[in-house]
Amino acid sequence: EAVDESLKALPKGPCHVIDSSGTYVGESCITKLINGFAEDGDDVHILAILGAQSTGKSTLLNAVFETSFEALNAESGRRQCTQGVFVTAAGGPRQLVFDCEGVDSKERGDKGVNFERQISLFSLVVANVLVVNIWESDIGRRGSPHFSLLRTVFDVNFKLFGTSSAVKRTLFFIVRDFTGSTGGPTLEQQIKSDLCDIWKDVSINGLEGKTVEDLFNLEFFIMPHFIFEKDRWMQKAADLRSFLFSNGEMSAFRGSSTVQVPAAGLSTFVERVWKKIEKDEALNLPVEREYVARHFSLQASKTSGTWFSDQIDTLMVSVEADRSVSKPFFDQALALLDRGLDMYKSEMAKYKAFAPDIIKTEMQNLAVSFSNRLLQLFSRCLQVIETDQRHVFEGRVAAMRSEIKEMEGKVEVINDFQSRFEDARKEYCEPVLFCSIEFDWKAGDEAESQKVMDERKRKLEEVHSRIEGEVSRARQDLISLQLSAVLNWAKWKLQNELDAPMRAHIFADEQKGMWELARNALSRVENDLIEEIKEKGDAIDADESAVNEACGQIREVGESVLLLIVGSISKGLSERMQNAFTAAFKRDKSGKPRRWKSEHELDNAYEAAKQRGLQVGALFSIAGVTSDLDKVYFEEKWNDSGAAEEIYSFPLRSEIYQQVDSKYILVTEEQATSMRAAFDAFADVVYSDTQEILAQRQEQASVPRWILFVILLLGWNELMWLLSNPFAVLVVLLISLAAGVSYFTHIPVPFLDHLHPLADALFSLLASLAKKKRKQKVA
Ligand SMILES: Nc1nc2c(ncn2[C@@H]2O[C@H](COP(=O)(O)OP(=O)(O)OP(=O)(O)O)[C@@H](O)[C@H]2O)c(=O)[nH]1
Ligand SMILES: [Mg+2]
Structure with a gap:
């Protein structure tokens, strides 16, 4: 049928x-x-x-x-x-x-x-x-x-x-x-x-x-x-x-x-x-048959060639339309090569017996032309990846950049930064890897095939490494942007947390040991911030070296914040020294205003107050940001009793200025010298003013010496009478004791008060005599 x-x-x-x-x-x-x-x-x-x-x-x-x-x-x-x-x-x-x-x-x-x-x-x-x-x-x-x-x-x-x-x-x-x-x-x-x-x-x-x-x-x-x-x-x-x-x-x-x-x-x-x-x-029948085989081979090759071309064209169109390529795409494209060849081969199977060479040759020709078309497709894909996918990638990077910008001044980093960046990287890099799929280049000539494949491999590697380079640069860039945002925040925080307490407490005390306190406070804050930076660095997968660098920067910034604070303090150093002097000079240890009794006391207070002023000057001369700088502020001297005494000299000893790193020098030797001169002048003025006041007061209260002499002369008999009368001696002794106690303890005794100038005069007389004597001894 x-x-x-x-x-x-x-x-x-x-x-x-x-x-x-x-x-x-x-x-x-x-x-x-x-x-x-x-x-x-x-x-x-x-x-x-x-x-x-x-x-x-x-x-x-x-x-x-x-x-x-x-x-x-x-x-x-x-x-x-x-x-x-x-x-x-x-x-x-x-x-x-x-x-x-x-x-x-x-x-x-x-x-x-x-x-x-x-x-x-x-x-x-x-x-x-x-x-x-x-x-x-x-x-x-x-x-x-x-x-x-x-x-x-x-x-x-x-x-x-x-x-x-x-x-x-x-x-x-x-x-x-x-x-x-x-x-x-x-x-x-x-x-x-x-x-x-x-x-x-x-x-x-x-x-x-x-x-x-x-x-x-x-x-x-x-x-x-x-x-x-x-x-x-x-x-x-x-x-x-x-x-x-x-x-x-x-x-x-x-x-x-x-x-x-x-x-x-x-x-x-x-x-x-x-x-x-x-x-x-x-x-010649074999020749005629071959002719026929060739004729059909041409047809078959044209058919499969057209088919293959159409398929590649379709893929090309999809690449242009989608502007992206995936693994299945490449697998599909690769499969076409074998399918096209199979198409020809099965069509020519019946001629295989008498025209094997023709078929073999044509298969090779086809393979070459198919491979060429595939290469074209793949290189177009590469172009698309390199342009469009780069665009996509750059867009994502730019988005992340602006997110980071918005975080400026905050401690935040992009939380899912690693996974987001990895996604962007994959989308950009993976198609290139798909492009690198090895495919059997079926050219007849081994050497020629090798050459073409090598060239392709070289080009792919070039593109791949270029893209990898771009990606890693972008990654580094984003990471360092985030790190620097965090760092900026940390700097701000550092400044903020240190400035007020340092000014209000640590440096206000102006005491030896203030530098250690400052250092401790600084490193506490620094350590906290470094912890935070490390944590953020982990979150964005920053390189250890970058994180370490940022931490190092924090240390540097810490130091400079410290320097900044004391620097500004040092600017008013003259005033600080004067204040310290005035405070020490005019007030006693308990903070009460001094009541000068004698010139001797005035001199002692003057010496001590000067030392105090010089101490302040010395302490703020060099920033003690490292512990080894602590010992440069004073020099030890041996006093009369052979005990070590801390003497603050301002300016510091000349060799110290040479030894210490200049960035730690807050007040140079020259500045110090002129400040010292001003300070001395100020101190002298205060001293001489005070001395004058004292002298005036003594003058007002003092009894002229000739009156004492007259009293002594006129009162000889009375004195003898007193001395001969034990009761009277006792009374005189008691009054003298009370006067002495009152003088030394500053406890006011109403009617003995006017004896103070007398005592003062007596003491100063004795002190000046002692002084003269000591000077002779020293000489
Ligand atoms: N005697 C005889 N005549 C035949 C026979 N077969 C056909 N004929 C006759 O021969 C004549 C020619 O017949 P065709 O079949 O045209 O002969 P042919 O061999 O094809 O002729 P060409 O195509 O001209 O070569 C016709 O008139 C037929 O009737 C046969 O077997 N014997
Ligand atoms: Mg016939």
Whole structure:
């Protein structure tokens, strides 16, 4: 049923393969006939009929195959009817019948002999079964046309196939108009003997020792007389038909080689062969077959090439549209390479046997061109990644940057910074990695392939490292931005936390040890901040070195904040020294205003207050940011009793200014010198003012010495009386004691108070005498 269906699609009736002028016109017809059975494989069976003109060839084919070749009507006489070669379906898949023009055609005149050769050649090349028509009366008759025809067939067959028995054609002899008049051996034997004679005639070198049957399958069939035994003729034709079609396939084809090329290449092959025959060019079947294979290889390669190109174009469009590429995309693209090659390969599988080299070469060509297209696609992908994906990446980085900016002045960093950056990095870098998928570059030349692949690898690595570089720079940049934001915050915080307490407490005390307190306070704050920076550094995965650097900066900033604070304090140092002096001079240890009793006391207080002022000056001369600087503020001196005494000198000793790093010097030696001068002057003024006040007070309260002398003189008797009276002595002693206690303890005793100046005068007299004495001693 399927066959019947296919048959309906076939061309109705026979059509010309070669027309009467000898032109090949069979392409569309053969293509249709072949395509009608496209599903049925590649072997084509062709039966061709050869014989003299008007020997009933067409009539026989029509009767056997139920075809409708043009045959001469009995009434019109013997004249050429079939011109050129016709083809039609033989009634089964891939089975064709060729009806050939009579080989001795009168119409071809002198060219007849040549035409016989051409038709024989043609039939031997394209058909695997050759039916040869022989009149019974011609058997054994050497002059008859079939002798000449068979000679040609043998000759041509040898030229085509040599003595190879691999390409065996079937010669199907049909004896026509058999009447049984020929006596003796059977017809078959007679024909075989004729064949033997002809075989000998051909006498070609190389054929010795080979018989006709070595190179041909021989079949015989006898037809009764066409006119006298019409019914039997018809019956025999039906027998022949069932003989041919036993087992569904023409039995005559069994054992004979099929046509030279696959079904699809048949038309090309027939055309090519005929053109060569017509031009009398030497036929070389392997070459012709190769030609056909090449022809089809071109077609197949074009088909798969177009398919591949379309696929790549589609991918290209998707790259342009999506502006991004993913792994499946590359896998898909890579798979196309094999699919395209497979497409060609399966199309050419039927030609593999006789054109392996062509297929191999074309496969290589295709692989190269496919690979090239893939490379184009991949490099476009690279471009897209490098431009668009860079854009995307940069956008993300910029967004993070502005987030960081908003955090300026706060301790925050982008919390999910690491994962966000990793996402952005992946989206940018991974497509390049997909691009780097190794693919089998299938160029023919090993060295060339290697070169191309190396070049690709180099380029990919270049792009990859460029992108990696960009990414890592961006990462470093974002990290250091965040770090510096945190750092700025830390600096601010440092300043903020240190300034007030330092000014209000630590440095306000102006005591030895203030530097240690300041250092401790500073390092407490610094350590807290460093902890915080480290924590934030971890959150953004900053390099240890960067974090350490930031921490180092905190230390530096701490130092400079400290320097800044004491620097500003040092600016008012003169005043500070004066205040310290005044405070120490005018107030006693308990903070009460001093009451000067004597010049001696004034001198002592003056010395002490000066030391205090100098101490303040010394303490603020050099910033004690390191503990080893603590010992530079004072020098130890040995006092009279041999005990170590701390003496503050301001300016500090000259060598100290040279030894100490200049950044720690708050007050230079020159500044200190002039400050010292001012301080001394100030102190002296205060001192002399005070001295003057004291002197005035003493003057007001003091009793002139001559009065004392007069009292002593006038009161001698009274004094003697007092001394002679123990009670009176006791009273005087008690009063003196009370006066002394009052003088030294400052406890006011009402009526003894006015004795104080007297006592003062007495003490100062004694002190100046002692002083004079000491000076003499020292000298
Ligand atoms: N005697 C005889 N005549 C036949 C036989 N078969 C056909 N004819 C007649 O021979 C004539 C030629 O028949 P065709 O079939 O056209 O012969 P042909 O060999 O195809 O002729 P060309 O195509 O011109 O070469 C017709 O008038 C047929 O009726 C046969 O077996 N015996
Ligand atoms: Mg005919």
